[in-house]
Amino acid sequence: MGKRLGKWFISMKTAMLAVIIGLLVYLAVPFSAFAADPSGAETLAHNPQSPVDYVWVLVCGFLVFFMQAGFAMVEAGFCRAKNATNLMAKNTIDFVVASLVFMAFGFALMMGNDYKGLIGTSGWFLHGANYDVGKYLMFFWQLVFAGTAATIVSGAVAERLKFKAYFLYSLAVTAIVYPIYGHWVWGGGWLSKLPFGVGHVDFAGSGVVHTIGGFVGLAGAIVLGPRFGKFGKDGKPRAIPGHSIVLAALGTFILWFGWFGFNPGSTFSAHQLRIAVIAVNTNLAAAAGAAVAILLVFLKTKKWDVGMMLNGCLAGLVAVTAPCAWIEAWAAVVIGSIAGLLVVLSVYFWENIGVDDPVGAVSVHAVNGFWGLISVGLFADGTYGLGTTEGPLVKGLFYGGGLGQLIAQAIGAVVCVAWAFGLGLIIFKVMDKCFGVRVLPHEEIKGLDIGEHGTPAYPNFYTFNN
């Protein structure tokens, strides 16, 4: 039975594209009439100030897209040379699939007209009334975020997950997991309407993007089990060094750079001058996270651990993503510092309980995404509202906002974990039943580049295969 289903998956995969195209062509004809403002003339006439907002959102969106390169480099750098081609393949395909699937279904489910606070129900295939500059702008923005959530997972399942499985996983996450939870928080869904504080808030996606991606990744890592050699016969975790610290650092710089689009751009408007504060907070949290992480490991091993510093930097960025618009500079430093502490503890923790997360994706995104959501309930200082300078203002415990916001954040965070981890387990388990998600032992030993792609990443170099 698993076998048949497996076959089915494959045929489905190759069919997918034809279907999409067919559908599109079919849908094309009738609706084009209903097009709203495809040229943007009316929109501009109605709001002559909109160009600067469009420029801001698009440029920030481009930066967020560029984070794909950052993830690819960080993951490649933290994994072995024999799997580098595979990591490039996965980090590309997830955004490719996200682009097509999110346009077809995801966007409608996330941002379409709300149905009972659960899902969106309009905008399939960006069609009809969605042929509008404003709608396309929003789609572009949400798409690059969906792509980010998807790509986070590749790090946690690296060096052993089949490409095919990753292909299908990308489909599932960008068509269902991400958009539905996203609807609950950003699409006018029930979480945003919680009767505590101003409802659950997540400014730029510590939860929607990072906690989701991180916990789906955790599920994947658990279903797959650890890589050969990650745990000694004595069960003790062993280090498996990545093949290029330079790539890892380059990737981190690219991500840091992209995050300046990710967080400030989430105002979705340049008229929110708060973007300056957001940029500063984003940067300070990254710096604090990196500093704390490298100093902590130095105290333990007396060596300056670059890999951990890079993880710490990313942890700070993930954590500050939710609160970045509602806090002051000093709070960003505190939040980032705690993220740096958490990521170090977390990396050791998962290894010690036998979970193999090759690049630290779970520690960085899952754990600190969660921390980021909570931190809003503590540090929000009541100087800024929901993407607007008007009220309701977001106020946390430390600024006399009481427990309300903290509760709203906690509920959202827990729901996020349950949803992502639960669906993640289902997705990977089902695929595993059907065709096995893990490559064969000898393929894993030789490296996925040969087995899955037939293309070693560095054919001109003498590489070790450890």
Added chain:
Amino acid sequence: MGKRLGKWFISMKTAMLAVIIGLLVYLAVPFSAFAADPSGAETLAHNPQSPVDYVWVLVCGFLVFFMQAGFAMVEAGFCRAKNATNLMAKNTIDFVVASLVFMAFGFALMMGNDYKGLIGTSGWFLHGANYDVGKYLMFFWQLVFAGTAATIVSGAVAERLKFKAYFLYSLAVTAIVYPIYGHWVWGGGWLSKLPFGVGHVDFAGSGVVHTIGGFVGLAGAIVLGPRFGKFGKDGKPRAIPGHSIVLAALGTFILWFGWFGFNPGSTFSAHQLRIAVIAVNTNLAAAAGAAVAILLVFLKTKKWDVGMMLNGCLAGLVAVTAPCAWIEAWAAVVIGSIAGLLVVLSVYFWENIGVDDPVGAVSVHAVNGFWGLISVGLFADGTYGLGTTEGPLVKGLFYGGGLGQLIAQAIGAVVCVAWAFGLGLIIFKVMDKCFGVRVLPHEEIKGLDIGEHGTPAYPNFYTFNN
């Protein structure tokens, strides 16, 4: 005679710079008076909304510049380690030469006052009345495009063309080939005035940049002949794997990123909110191209071919460059998908007829640039005009625009191919007569890095020389 000419070229080369500087100094004195609005004060007074347009055009221009890094990485990744230094040299020098030559001649030929629809005739050395913020802005924009056209060729002639020849080729392309054809389409030349449809249109340069670059590259590849070992004694093509899939992927991400400046920025104004639609279309075509390419090769070899996926992604981007402003999302997916199909067939085709295109530059840029031009005549949906929301609107066959636009596109495309391929052949043939464009056999075998530059790219690594 060839010898003497050869000598002449060399002395010329070293003299070039002195001359340019001399000229500039000379020209400097008299005209400065005629300067138009060098400070921008009048321009701003006259159009208080211009700052956002300047920001948009400059930022997009920066992104287009960054594509130089993308091309360098893709080409290096797809070629062998022993030629990596040479590829870095070429990918840098072409933009260096473009900057100086386009400022001296190219810009005037392309955007200067039109003479009989054939060439521009003013603006030499950005001088006199061109010392104006608006003129400088336009120059910057056109320059980064010229640089892109020039750099495309380096991939097709990789691993065997002399650096000297590439240096001179860059001169010729940015001084003559690119600007003159560019004038015909974007400088108010005859192609833009064709009596079919709205005249030949090419929104962001599938033709002006990519078809031109691609076909000059094809000419170069033909004059050079294939690399040693590309074809077996039996004449059958053999794979020569590139030395880093990671660099190839990084480069592709950078190019994809830069393309968001390339296409949307081509509105040359942020007040065209259509930029949102352009960004979405650009991204969808890239995704569709990548998806189709990797799936096609999978059906053939049962392996997930990353190299081809990257080519497919770029093919989709090239194809959508011309139509991006005039089509709907679903059309972008279709155009990109066809590009993905074309690039795969094309890669096999050129190899089978004995043309050696190391990185697939011809298949990506020449073939899909052509397809992009044609696609406008089919998918343009009549919702947008020539960089403005007012008419005349561009309408293709599938939207009841009849054959007019398609004919205009076909004519332009054919002219583009003839012009680029013809001049390309002349340029490379003449150089070959004078001093031989190809490195000596033993240099090619040892790698151009040693022979031409004396600097191996990776002296600390153990590399194979295959």
Added chain:
Amino acid sequence: MGKRLGKWFISMKTAMLAVIIGLLVYLAVPFSAFAADPSGAETLAHNPQSPVDYVWVLVCGFLVFFMQAGFAMVEAGFCRAKNATNLMAKNTIDFVVASLVFMAFGFALMMGNDYKGLIGTSGWFLHGANYDVGKYLMFFWQLVFAGTAATIVSGAVAERLKFKAYFLYSLAVTAIVYPIYGHWVWGGGWLSKLPFGVGHVDFAGSGVVHTIGGFVGLAGAIVLGPRFGKFGKDGKPRAIPGHSIVLAALGTFILWFGWFGFNPGSTFSAHQLRIAVIAVNTNLAAAAGAAVAILLVFLKTKKWDVGMMLNGCLAGLVAVTAPCAWIEAWAAVVIGSIAGLLVVLSVYFWENIGVDDPVGAVSVHAVNGFWGLISVGLFADGTYGLGTTEGPLVKGLFYGGGLGQLIAQAIGAVVCVAWAFGLGLIIFKVMDKCFGVRVLPHEEIKGLDIGEHGTPAYPNFYTFNN
């Protein structure tokens, strides 16, 4: 005694963070009241055109931040594989330290209320009245510049300086050296008020950023002494090839890209349409520098020297940084060409007098930063003022501005050198007394990656250790 001090440094280092956090928490409570315009509502109301300026400054700031990646890649590429991890660590930590320290002290010293033209005295910890969108924007901009100044040094002291020493050096430079000199030029300090020309001017920081960084680097290189093997027993300089020309080229492209934020962004306003001229000048100088450098070396060695071309490109960028807003295109070409000449001579010069500057940081930043400052006094054409289109306009010798401006530039340049080199010597000498700034001989031979970090950069590759 040196020993005790050494110990003290270490404890201090680990304590640093705790202190900062403590302080912040402490300071947080009382002042939040005094916050100026944290949400940006008033600022927007007061100047409805500000959004485009905020977008411009932030986006350019992001690009400047990205230069960190550029420096990391260039330095890694020009150094040996065995020190690549160490270079990644240093290029990350300097920005991390800069972010935290500049926020705590540097920004206040540089941009706070002026005290006798010597230092700024307000804005510690971005606190109280500094919780304002405008202040945060300015902080962000100044921070990325401070980070750039700091990171320049890592190249000159590469492959032998202890990480600990670099950590502390970063502290000193971003807390004192950079901000105080910066105050003199950009903070309303005495240099900006010199009674010559319009006072000493430095548009985007040839002096404030590059000359400062370059001369502190020179001091470091001198205190450290040359790397093993840099000079033969005969005392003759020997080449120590870097481990990746590809990384060096990638880094240069990233820097070139980032410079488009560095220079044009320094208008701090998008309403200065002069940004178009600045972008063009920036690009032309880079191109001219690269062209001259590669041609010069070719005349000497008959090889196309890529490493020197990349240095030449950066030299042109550094040189044009000060004059970029006040000159015409042709002048940018001349200034860049001279920079290309200077960098070549300078690289040979420093080596011949026994200074070991592994990546050419001194030749690129120190020497050409100086040249950039002087060039303003020669080429400023009187079409533009001090970040405004109104007067006083900046006019140099060649445009009938007389010697005034040239004198102002010369004074500033000399002061810059004295300040940077003097403090640089003190910083490195003091650290050397306390704990020795240079790693142990066997660590240097094995590479700093193992000794300082325990993490070789490329564990999967067969590397030579020369």
Added chain:
Amino acid sequence: MRKIEAVIRVEKLEEVTDALEKFGCPGMMVTHIEGHGRQKGITEQFRGREFKVNFIPKIKIEIVVKDVDTDKIIQLIMSTVKTGEIGDGKIFIYPIENIVRIRTGEKGEVAV
């Protein structure tokens, strides 16, 4: 004294080393080589085109041993690296005239 030279599969290196250490084997030299033998090379592909790779990465281990240990060590190696599949590799035994420990200058069996 003899030199034992064994060509083995890359993935077996760790096991062999452990086994030899347990046995108290004096020392060894490990070289990454490319082997060519009965074992057929794999098929790779690049940008859509497939090609055969005739060389297979192998590990070459060289150990100089006292005559008495020779057979034991050969047995040891065989038992750890043998899979029965083509590509297991081979062991070559060479005569050796002398050996010197640079550090001490000791010669002959004591230097092993």
Added chain:
Amino acid sequence: MRKIEAVIRVEKLEEVTDALEKFGCPGMMVTHIEGHGRQKGITEQFRGREFKVNFIPKIKIEIVVKDVDTDKIIQLIMSTVKTGEIGDGKIFIYPIENIVRIRTGEKGEVAV
């Protein structure tokens, strides 16, 4: 049995391998080495400064053969890699005591 060890030019590897395969040569070990001999090293440069590189990349081929084949194979190698230019390399012939095929445990000539 003997071991034939040949140092050849990097670019000759493919040709030699083909020739040996045709001859039906059992197997071989290929090592990338750096050679130092009569052939003068090349001059490289970095950031404007030239320097000599004294080591030249070479390929070392090792083949263990039956005594009867020794000369034929030596001839074969010489005829394929000889260019007459300095740097052609050398062939060294060593005695070998025994050889074992790990997969089967066969010893001596049959294991070649």
Added chain:
Amino acid sequence: MRKIEAVIRVEKLEEVTDALEKFGCPGMMVTHIEGHGRQKGITEQFRGREFKVNFIPKIKIEIVVKDVDTDKIIQLIMSTVKTGEIGDGKIFIYPIENIVRIRTGEKGEVAV
């Protein structure tokens, strides 16, 4: 003729080469190997976790010499690379049957 094979510290290669050249040594083959012996491996770390590396990069030098030169060259090598610290390496001397200079076809000592 004999083959002298020396395992030395990576950082000693340059010195040895110079010394051998001065001595007028015919030629040599240099191989980058990983050694395993008395010298203990170092401890590395990755993302916070430490681990031991049991192999130490070493350089293997192979020189084929005339019998008369054997001892002189061994002395030469020892004197240049000896530090007295563990890890100095060893020198192995092998018999060699014959040697051919491919370029000329010369055989025996003249080909050395």
